[in-house]
Amino acid sequence: MPGSHSSLCIDSFYPETELKITEIQQDKKQILIRMKSISKKCKCPKCGCITDKYHGTYMRKVQDLPILGKRVQLEICSHEYKCMNNECDVMTIAETFDRFLNTYSRMTERCADFICTLALETSCEGCARICKALGIKISGDTVIRLLLKRYESLPVPEVGDVIGVDDFAYKKRHAYGTIIVNEKTHEPITLLDGRNAATLREWLRNHKNIKVVTRDRASTYAKVISEELPDAMQVADRFHLHQNLLEVIKKALNHELPATVSIPHVGQSTAIEEPCKKNRI
Numbered sequence: 473m474p475g476s477h478s479s480l481c482i483d484s485f486y487p488e489t490e491l492k493i494t495e496i497q498q499d500k501k502q503i504l505i506r507m508k509s510i511s512k513k514c515k516c517p518k519c520g521c522i523t524d525k526y527h528g529t530y531m532r533k534v535q536d537l538p539i540l541g542k543r544v545q546l547e548i549c550s551h552e553y554k555c556m557n558n559e560c561d562v563m564t565i566a567e568t569f570d571r572f573l574n575t576y577s578r579m580t581e582r583c584a585d586f587i588c589t590l591a592l593e594t595s596c597e598g599c600a601r602i603c604k605a606l607g608i609k610i611s612g613d614t615v616i617r618l619l620l621k622r623y624e625s626l627p628v629p630e631v632g633d634v635i636g637v638d639d640f641a642y643k644k645r646h647a648y649g650t651i652i653v654n655e656k657t658h659e660p661i662t663l664l665d666g667r668n669a670a671t672l673r674e675w676l677r678n679h680k681n682i683k684v685v686t687r688d689r690a691s692t693y694a695k696v697i698s699e700e701l702p703d704a705m706q707v708a709d710r711f712h713l714h715q716n717l718l719e720v721i722k723k724a725l726n727h728e729l730p731a732t733v734s735i736p737h738v739g740q741s742t743a744i745e746e747p748c749k750k751n752r753i
């Protein structure tokens with residue numbers, strides 16, 4: 473029907489059991505949403521005790537994801553509680569809103585998720601510029617800090633007993649690193665600075681449980697693995713075997729092909745000689 477429309481309930485985009493929207497204002501560039509906490513209790517982050525001892529209210533200014541091209545700013549009246557555990561040294565507890573907003577964070581978790589995804593696909597500075605165009609205020613340095621914080625909160629990856637080792641370039645001919653991967657889960661375990669034997673040796677010394685190592689065919693890693701893990705099986709990985717095979721085929725063909733190749737033309741008894749260039753494959 474012409475002119476009909478469906479209404480959008482903005483409350484459903486926020487944790488309704490913890491926050492209540494009190495006011496929404498908008499101008500040409502921004503939507504301001506004021507809300508207040510309706511919590512009655514909170515969990516102490518240190519001792520885990522649940523407390524209902526209200527201590528006070530404070531205002532939090534938080535960025536959220538933009539809506540329809542407008543910047544979204546939240547002003548949240550949030551509660552503070554007191555820990556009731558006499559043996560706990562935490563005095564006041566600023567409440568968190570699980571999976572929506574962390575303590576002291578200046579942006580919602582969904583906003584931080586978006587920024588991290590964008591930064592990983594582009595760069596920290598590039599991400600900051602795109603965010604500015606979308607209506608999210610953040611600097612390149614803050615994007616880096618956000619990524620580091622997310623990385624530190626990740627669970628420590630399982631090392632396992634089958635690993636893969638390879639080098640990679642941060643910048644070719646200048647800076648290299650070594651990556652170690654859990655070959656069963658295909659998850660990266662760690663990145664080491666440099667690609668020399670000493671770096672890998674130190675890491676292997678702390679991981680004597682490893683039984684199988686896949687690697688390239690260079691001698692640097694092979695020697696260290698033999699010395700530190702003499703009982704471990706070393707496997708030349710498929711990627712490097714394939715790469716080596718292609719290099720050998722290329723050399724053999726270059727060697728076997730003549731410097732000039734005769735291409736007979738149709739209806740012409742004599743062939744025309746086409747010079748071949750060196751390194752033609």
Ligand SMILES: [Zn+2]
Binds near residue numbers: 518519555556557562
């Ligand atoms: Zn406590």
